[in-house]
Amino acid sequence: MDFVLAVVIIGGLGLIIGGFLAYSALRFAVDEDPRVETICDLLPGANCGACGFAGCADYAEKAVKGEVALDCCIPGGKDVCNSISEVMGVESTASADKKIAEVRCVGTNEVARNKFYYQGVPDCKAAMMYGKGFKACQYGCLGLGTCVEVCPFDAMHMGDNGLPVVDAESCTGCGICAKACPRDVIYIVNANRTGKVILCNSKDRGKAVSDVCEVGCIGCKACIKGCPQEAIAVENNLASIDSDKCNDCGECLDFCKRDAMRDVVKIAVG
Amino acid sequence: MSVRSFVGGIHPSYYKEFTAGMSITPARPPSQVIIPLHQNIGAPCEAVVQVGDEVKVGQKIGEPKGFVSAPIFASVSGKVTKIEPYNHPLGNPVTAIFIENDGLDTPFEGMQPGKPLEELTSDEIKQIAKDAGLVGLGGATFPTHVKLAPPPDIAIDTVIINAAECEPFLTADHALMLERADDIVYGLKAFMKALGATKGIIGIEDNKPDAIANMQKAVEKSRGEYDIEIHTLHTKYPQGAEKMLIKATTGREVPPGALPMAVNVVNQNTGTAVAMAEAIKLGKPLYERVITVTGPGIRKPGNLLVKNGTLVKDIIKQCGGMKDNARKLILGGPMMGLAQPTDDVPVIKGTSGVLILTEEFVQEYPISACIKCGKCVEVCPMNLLPNFIASASEKQRMDLAEKYGAMDCFECGSCTYTCPAKRPLVQWIRIAKGEIAASRRK
Numbered sequence: 001m002d003f004v005l006a007v008v009i010i011g012g013l014g015l016i017i018g019g020f021l022a023y024s025a026l027r028f029a030v031d032e033d034p035r036v037e038t039i040c041d042l043l044p045g046a047n048c049g050a051c052g053f054a055g056c057a058d059y060a061e062k063a064v065k066g067e068v069a070l071d072c073c074i075p076g077g078k079d080v081c082n083s084i085s086e087v088m089g090v091e092s093t094a095s096a097d098k099k100i101a102e103v104r105c106v107g108t109n110e111v112a113r114n115k116f117y118y119q120g121v122p123d124c125k126a127a128m129m130y131g132k133g134f135k136a137c138q139y140g141c142l143g144l145g146t147c148v149e150v151c152p153f154d155a156m157h158m159g160d161n162g163l164p165v166v167d168a169e170s171c172t173g174c175g176i177c178a179k180a181c182p183r184d185v186i187y188i189v190n191a192n193r194t195g196k197v198i199l200c201n202s203k204d205r206g207k208a209v210s211d212v213c214e215v216g217c218i219g220c221k222a223c224i225k226g227c228p229q230e231a232i233a234v235e236n237n238l239a240s241i242d243s244d245k246c247n248d249c250g251e252c253l254d255f256c257k258r259d260a261m262r263d264v265v266k267i268a269v270g
Numbered sequence: 271m272s273v274r275s276f277v278g279g280i281h282p283s284y285y286k287e288f289t290a291g292m293s294i295t296p297a298r299p300p301s302q303v304i305i306p307l308h309q310n311i312g313a314p315c316e317a318v319v320q321v322g323d324e325v326k327v328g329q330k331i332g333e334p335k336g337f338v339s340a341p342i343f344a345s346v347s348g349k350v351t352k353i354e355p356y357n358h359p360l361g362n363p364v365t366a367i368f369i370e371n372d373g374l375d376t377p378f379e380g381m382q383p384g385k386p387l388e389e390l391t392s393d394e395i396k397q398i399a400k401d402a403g404l405v406g407l408g409g410a411t412f413p414t415h416v417k418l419a420p421p422p423d424i425a426i427d428t429v430i431i432n433a434a435e436c437e438p439f440l441t442a443d444h445a446l447m448l449e450r451a452d453d454i455v456y457g458l459k460a461f462m463k464a465l466g467a468t469k470g471i472i473g474i475e476d477n478k479p480d481a482i483a484n485m486q487k488a489v490e491k492s493r494g495e496y497d498i499e500i501h502t503l504h505t506k507y508p509q510g511a512e513k514m515l516i517k518a519t520t521g522r523e524v525p526p527g528a529l530p531m532a533v534n535v536v537n538q539n540t541g542t543a544v545a546m547a548e549a550i551k552l553g554k555p556l557y558e559r560v561i562t563v564t565g566p567g568i569r570k571p572g573n574l575l576v577k578n579g580t581l582v583k584d585i586i587k588q589c590g591g592m593k594d595n596a597r598k599l600i601l602g603g604p605m606m607g608l609a610q611p612t613d614d615v616p617v618i619k620g621t622s623g624v625l626i627l628t629e630e631f632v633q634e635y636p637i638s639a640c641i642k643c644g645k646c647v648e649v650c651p652m653n654l655l656p657n658f659i660a661s662a663s664e665k666q667r668m669d670l671a672e673k674y675g676a677m678d679c680f681e682c683g684s685c686t687y688t689c690p691a692k693r694p695l696v697q698w699i700r701i702a703k704g705e706i707a708a709s710r711r712k
């Protein structure tokens with residue numbers, strides 16, 4: 001008898017509460033555009049904030065309301081923009097180029113001199129509080145990995161030589177690392193460019209560069225003479241290569257007395 | 271007499287024996303001085319001399335660009351050879367005036383004794399402090415004339431001379447108390463008169479009994495005229511911190527984020543009092559100061575009277591040079607001083623010491639995880655939770671760091687000193703303070 005009573009009481013309670021919940025779900029339902037959820041699913045979901053909003057859900061909501069452009073998601077790139085536009089029924093405004101982060105410094109622990117020995121919080125921003133960083137070159141990478149720490153896509157790793165390596169496959173070009181870098185040595189560039197690139201950020205004069213680094217660009221302009229394509233320019237004591245003109249012939253390498261001229265990281269661009 | 275103190279703090283080894291009781295000796299005149307144009311909290315100065323100009327000792331060479339700023343004076347006579355950026359103790363290169371010393375020490379004509387203190391009015395004293403370029407010589411270099419000009423609705427009743435000298439190694443203030451006791455009292459009287467304060471307090475830690483006795487004698491001379499007391503303080507770091515000193519001597523507590531003015535008190539450093547006395551008695555602006563050159567890594571430690579702009583390497587050379595096992599150079603004391611990447615840096619108004627540490631003093635320990643022992647909480651003189659603030663900062667949660675009162679930290683370093691996990695707590699808190707300040711400015 002007790003057994004039956006217990007089942008009736010618990011079962012009855014369950015029914016009453018269940019009924020109340022069912023009623024509330026209908027009565028207090030929040031009207032939400034179903035497209036918000038669809039778009040949210042299309043977005044990468046890393047909540048990186050590169051679009052300028054609080055996260056993927058926030059961006060999806062604003063995109064559906066039509067408050068913002070549909071090509072803000074940098075990690076998602078062309079594909080995501082196309083699919084969001086499809087959901088919204090408008091024409092895609094995606095730019096064709098995939099972006100990627102590039103660390104413009106080749107001053108490894110072996111070739112770049114340090115001003116002093118730093119002992120403290122292992123973070124580039126923290127190191128910058130003391131004498132603008134321990135690396136003698138004021139433009140070079142400090143190598144304490146603030147960029148590695150902030151990357152939402154696990155696309156950056158600290159190399160054994162004290163410089164971060166960008167994993168071209170995982171990098172979405174969101175630019176979070178470039179913003180976090182206190183030395184502004186990370187640039188967001190087109191992922192599908194080819195040819196040679198100058199991996200140096202130093203705007204110092206030649207003597208000042210060679211005093212602190214064995215490989216940095218000294219702005220000597222020898223490479224300009226060596227380039228048959230006229231793709232190289234020197235500004236602020238720093239050479240730069242126009243990737244549209246560069247045909248990767250490699251002639252410039254014979255003229256360069258330093259070692260900051262490198263091949264562009266090759267990736268498969270889909 | 272009862273010994274006064276505050277809650278929290280630490281008892282580091284003091285190492286005062288290197289230079290304690292040594293008399294103040296004038297440093298050898300340098301062949302060249304390099305005087306940075308930014309030597310105080312607040313606005314930098316603008317050069318008022320040009321390359322090629324002949325300057326005299328005590329001549330104004332830097333004119334302040336704002337109210338919270340102080341002029342800068344030539345410390346030697348000679349020719350201005352260059353005006354360009356040069357190394358600065360705070361890290362970033364700052365425009366500096368290079369003066370080649372002609373060795374004549376020709377004094378500037380403008381340096382003349384003025385009226386005695388009895389005849390000066392409050393405003394005249396403030397003007398003298400401003401014209402002499404006085405700043406707080408304890409290290410913070412806050413312009414003195416700003417401290418002497420509280421808002422009209424605040425009445426200052428007490429002036430405290432900070433003679434605690436709680437930083438290990440440093441003995442410059444101790445030496446001043448032994449040799450310039452009368453000037454310290456004179457300076458204090460000038461501050462009291464400028465502020466209309468009725469009470470003067472000189473706070474000295476009880477590890478300097480000779481200084482306490484000497485100051486007592488100097489204070490006796492003006493008994494009846496001014497109400498000045500010597501307070502013996504417990505030897506504990508950071509006893510000389512502004513808020514701790516006020517709590518220990520007057521029992522008043524400065525509210526978070528407020529200045530000592532909020533509790534009707536103004537603090538001044540021992541060295542500043544001497545400089546004030548010199549400015550009134552001799553018309554001498556602030557172009558030299560007493561610096562403790564000390565540490566296990568220097569061959570001949572001492573208390574030196576050094577001219578502003580002298581390069582640290584010249585001072586080290588004069589003191590017999592560094593020992594072979596020297597590893598670290600700090601300007602100021604070991605707790606709050608500034609570690610330097612080079613000795614090619616000029617001495618500025620706020621440099622209280624040149625400290626050279628050897629290998630055994632700079633051993634490196636790996637940073638490990640917080641074990642929640644609470645030792646940092648026990649020692650924090652501001653009653654903060656350094657472990658929480660540092661962890662919040664480590665995890666980029668600056669909002670949390672702010673909530674835990676990061677901005678009230680004055681970076682005394684007691685928490686880092688005591689942390690058994692060897693966590694650089696103060697550095698994390700400094701990062702948080704920097705980011706919070708930046709976001710508040712926005």
